[in-house]
Amino acid sequence: MALIVQKFGGTSVGTVDRIKNVAARALATQAAGNDVVVIVSAMAGETNRLLKLATDVASIPDTREIDALAATGEQVTAALTAIAIKELGGRGRSFLGHQLKVLTDSAFTRARIKAIDASRVMDTLAQGTIAVVAGFQGVDDHGNITTLGRGGSDTSAVAVAAAIGAAACEIYTDVDGVYTTDPNICKTARKIERISYEEMLELASLGAKVLQIRSVEVAMKYGVPVHVRSSFSDAPGTWVVGEESSLESVTVTGVAHDKGEARVMLVGVNDRPGVVARIFGALAAEGISVDMIIQNAPSDAPTSRVIVGGPESRTDVTFTVTKADLPRVKLLMERIADQVGALGIRYDEDIVKVSIVGLGMRSHAGIAARMFEILAQEGINIQAISTSEIKVSCIIAQKYTELAVRALHDGFGLDKLGPEG
Amino acid sequence: MALIVQKFGGTSVGTVDRIKNVAARALATQAAGNDVVVIVSAMAGETNRLLKLATDVASIPDTREIDALAATGEQVTAALTAIAIKELGGRGRSFLGHQLKVLTDSAFTRARIKAIDASRVMDTLAQGTIAVVAGFQGVDDHGNITTLGRGGSDTSAVAVAAAIGAAACEIYTDVDGVYTTDPNICKTARKIERISYEEMLELASLGAKVLQIRSVEVAMKYGVPVHVRSSFSDAPGTWVVGEESSLESVTVTGVAHDKGEARVMLVGVNDRPGVVARIFGALAAEGISVDMIIQNAPSDAPTSRVIVGGPESRTDVTFTVTKADLPRVKLLMERIADQVGALGIRYDEDIVKVSIVGLGMRSHAGIAARMFEILAQEGINIQAISTSEIKVSCIIAQKYTELAVRALHDGFGLDKLGPEG
Numbered sequence: 001m002a003l004i005v006q007k008f009g010g011t012s013v014g015t016v017d018r019i020k021n022v023a024a025r026a027l028a029t030q031a032a033g034n035d036v037v038v039i040v041s042a043m044a045g046e047t048n049r050l051l052k053l054a055t056d057v058a059s060i061p062d063t064r065e066i067d068a069l070a071a072t073g074e075q076v077t078a079a080l081t082a083i084a085i086k087e088l089g090g091r092g093r094s095f096l097g098h099q100l101k102v103l104t105d106s107a108f109t110r111a112r113i114k115a116i117d118a119s120r121v122m123d124t125l126a127q128g129t130i131a132v133v134a135g136f137q138g139v140d141d142h143g144n145i146t147t148l149g150r151g152g153s154d155t156s157a158v159a160v161a162a163a164i165g166a167a168a169c170e171i172y173t174d175v176d177g178v179y180t181t182d183p184n185i186c187k188t189a190r191k192i193e194r195i196s197y198e199e200m201l202e203l204a205s206l207g208a209k210v211l212q213i214r215s216v217e218v219a220m221k222y223g224v225p226v227h228v229r230s231s232f233s234d235a236p237g238t239w240v241v242g243e244e245s246s247l248e249s250v251t252v253t254g255v256a257h258d259k260g261e262a263r264v265m266l267v268g269v270n271d272r273p274g275v276v277a278r279i280f281g282a283l284a285a286e287g288i289s290v291d292m293i294i295q296n297a298p299s300d301a302p303t304s305r306v307i308v309g310g311p312e313s314r315t316d317v318t319f320t321v322t323k324a325d326l327p328r329v330k331l332l333m334e335r336i337a338d339q340v341g342a343l344g345i346r347y348d349e350d351i352v353k354v355s356i357v358g359l360g361m362r363s364h365a366g367i368a369a370r371m372f373e374i375l376a377q378e379g380i381n382i383q384a385i386s387t388s389e390i391k392v393s394c395i396i397a398q399k400y401t402e403l404a405v406r407a408l409h410d411g412f413g414l415d416k417l418g419p420e421g
Numbered sequence: 422m423a424l425i426v427q428k429f430g431g432t433s434v435g436t437v438d439r440i441k442n443v444a445a446r447a448l449a450t451q452a453a454g455n456d457v458v459v460i461v462s463a464m465a466g467e468t469n470r471l472l473k474l475a476t477d478v479a480s481i482p483d484t485r486e487i488d489a490l491a492a493t494g495e496q497v498t499a500a501l502t503a504i505a506i507k508e509l510g511g512r513g514r515s516f517l518g519h520q521l522k523v524l525t526d527s528a529f530t531r532a533r534i535k536a537i538d539a540s541r542v543m544d545t546l547a548q549g550t551i552a553v554v555a556g557f558q559g560v561d562d563h564g565n566i567t568t569l570g571r572g573g574s575d576t577s578a579v580a581v582a583a584a585i586g587a588a589a590c591e592i593y594t595d596v597d598g599v600y601t602t603d604p605n606i607c608k609t610a611r612k613i614e615r616i617s618y619e620e621m622l623e624l625a626s627l628g629a630k631v632l633q634i635r636s637v638e639v640a641m642k643y644g645v646p647v648h649v650r651s652s653f654s655d656a657p658g659t660w661v662v663g664e665e666s667s668l669e670s671v672t673v674t675g676v677a678h679d680k681g682e683a684r685v686m687l688v689g690v691n692d693r694p695g696v697v698a699r700i701f702g703a704l705a706a707e708g709i710s711v712d713m714i715i716q717n718a719p720s721d722a723p724t725s726r727v728i729v730g731g732p733e734s735r736t737d738v739t740f741t742v743t744k745a746d747l748p749r750v751k752l753l754m755e756r757i758a759d760q761v762g763a764l765g766i767r768y769d770e771d772i773v774k775v776s777i778v779g780l781g782m783r784s785h786a787g788i789a790a791r792m793f794e795i796l797a798q799e800g801i802n803i804q805a806i807s808t809s810e811i812k813v814s815c816i817i818a819q820k821y822t823e824l825a826v827r828a829l830h831d832g833f834g835l836d837k838l839g840p841e842g
Contacts, residue, residue: 019478053437056437057440057504058504059508061504062507065500065503065507066504068496068499068503068517069496069497069500069504071496072493072496072497075489075490075492076474076493078489079475079486079490080475080478080490082483082486083478083479083482083486086483086486087479087480096489096566099564143519144520145517
């Protein structure tokens with residue numbers, strides 16, 4: 001007998017019939033001798049419907065009220081799932097964030113879980129009842145309803161699994177696991193059987209949408225084994241687990257891409273101490289996250305006439321932000337351009353970030369060089385590069401997305417079965 | 422400066438624009454120097470949509486889960502109303518049943534309020550903020566979400582008004598007050614300016630749908646002045662208040678009708694001690710409310726051959742129940758018909774209950790007789806009668822509904838302006 005947490009996303013609970021399927025699956029898992037906790041998202045489309053109501057009422061709706069509003073989506077699904085479990089002859093009981101209680105900070109619309117009281121879930125399970133938990137939501141110290149951000153139900157699931165010491169946290173979704181790259185782009189993409197938390201974290205950060213980043217962080221922190229799988233089949237999916245020796249033998253585990261970023265270039269900025277700090281300080285003050293930052297002396301720009309290092313020295317500052325933040329970035333940059341002595345500002349939304357991820361990079365030299373070589377062979381120019389211990393990302397023109405992903409995927413041998421496959 | 426509670430029903434918050442109107446009205450009331458608490462219902466149609474989801478999932482959905490589900494309707498409206506208040510430059514804050522906290526018993530789908538913690542509302546008002554309360558919902562001792570039954574937001578409003586000692590509880594609805602009878606049936610119906618709690622209670626019980634019965638009970642118990650008025654105009658509506666000397670001068674205040682009942686007749690039941698108790702005991706055990714009960718020795722029935730009072734003595738037992746309960750009543754009656762020796766069972770759904778209500782009946786004799794006379798003049802046969810201190814109800818054939826209502830309304834002079842009009 002094991003403690004199993006099963007999380008079902010919006011598509012998996014998108015209709016009344018699918019909610020019945022979720023109930024049936026939870027009951028089957030229980031019948032196999034397990035204690036079961038089900039975490040549910042809002043029915044597909046419901047969160048968007050609710051947020052549209054809010055933006056119909058106000059241009060910038062109050063975030064506390066957005067959370068009270070949006071949390072109803074998961075509340076509805078949780079109640080319906082508990083009803084479905086009872087209809088099938090089982091025992092089910094819904095729990096909302098404030099009932100469980102999922103204590104968070106007060107950062108509305110993007111709250112972080114501080115603690116979960118496991119006792120109510122454990123009491124429920126001890127009675128042979130399936131606990132059905134509304135995902136995505138929590139409650140702060142003052143009793144306000146909070147939500148955890150898009151995809152937050154993944155984090156709810158992993159956090160509940162950690163709190164009750166579950167043997168596994170199953171994430172049911174509309175794909176059957178984590179792939180070596182996007183199968184819609186690359187026909188040779190393969191389902192990954194096992195992947196480390198670190199790699200999953202990078203893939204999620206770099207554009208793979210299968211799991212919320214924060215959920216992987218929590219899983220890694222508490223060592224919760226996460227099983228990403230399809231809600232429409234019984235086939236095993238992808239296990240996200242701690243580092244294992246067998247994982248190390250693969251140099252590159254996956255190729256990700258993200259079209260959600262835009263590039264901003266401040267041309268010919270004064271190359272003086274404090275100038276760069278002013279630019280990124282202004283962005284931080286607005287709560288705008290910057291991904292890549294590249295500072296380089298201008299080469300082809302007409303401003304390259306000045307002497308580097310002299311009082312008139314100038315440099316180009318390039319960075320990337322999400323496209324969603326771009327309108328605010330533009331306003332901000334126009335305000336500070338003069339202060340930092342910029343000669344011009346350029347924006348480019350036609351970019352994509354392609355990335356390779358793999359634990360093996362730590363022990364294998366030359367992976368980055370190989371990536372640049374593969375892109376060069378396809379005639380793709382690299383606009384910016386960033387690296388970490390286990391990933392390399394390149395910004396390229398968006399039109400090369402599919403070409404680059406396929407070339408990198410097969411170039412690193414991901415089209416062939418790995419040692420564990 | 423006064424403390425005002427304003428309750429808005431489903432039609433009044435049925436669209437985003439109407440929610441904005443509610444916000445504007447609350448802000449105008451505040452700007453006039455009042456502290457304002459707004460109680461909102463679910464957007465029109467939303468509760469039915471949610472309940473349909475539940476019955477799509479299960480034939481008899483669990484009531485605890487129905488409440489968790491249905492409560493989201495008011496939660497959405499409360500959040501949107503607070504957002505709308507802020508959009509108009511005001512201060513608004515939503516409160517759910519568990520946040521306020523509206524403590525109820527655990528009778529899901531028809532819970533009763535036990536206590537309301539006024540401190541959070543008072544703190545909010547002290548900051549110049551409008552408190553927006555989700556109606557219809559509460560929380561029990563165990564933290565379960567409960568709902569107060571159809572129209573429960575009226576009760577939420579009156580109970581909050583009582584808890585904070587409000588000067589008035591305004592009930593905004595899609596009609597502009599309480600009428601002497603249904604204006605859709607009777608063109609001479611007049612809006613009542615002032616009506617006593619007792620009369621309103623009878624009218625609500627007898628089919629007038631403008632206020633939930635329980636809300637009138639609470640208003641009467643705590644002496645909360647209730648002002649029923651239109652959300653689409655500024656015209657004064659109907660005040661529901663304690664007894665006043667001026668009210669006494671009117672003998673009949675209103676005429677109500679209710680098509681929601683069905684008549685059940687057990688023919689030729691054994692006329693022995695305990696038999697009637699068995700019938701109504703069985704109904705009570707199933708939680709079925711019986712309205713009128715008439716026991717009479719048979720007159721025209723073929724079973725009237727037996728000697729009254731003898732061991733073979735038989736009687737007819739007639740009662741009325743809601744049409745919603747009739748399927749369960751039929752099952753029950755078929756089961757106990759033999760036990761009570763009934764020779765037959767008859768059901769009649771084509772009935773209506775017409776009633777006259779008025780405090781003046783206490784001091785004026787002959788009101789009931791006058792009612793029977795008016796119905797007789799129209800050739801309407803009375804099938805059953807029940808009376809209380811301030812009302813007389815008659816069951817008649819449903820086809821006479823409009824005729825009876827109009828005849829009684831004008832026959833008791835309700836078409837003419839009363840002393841206070």
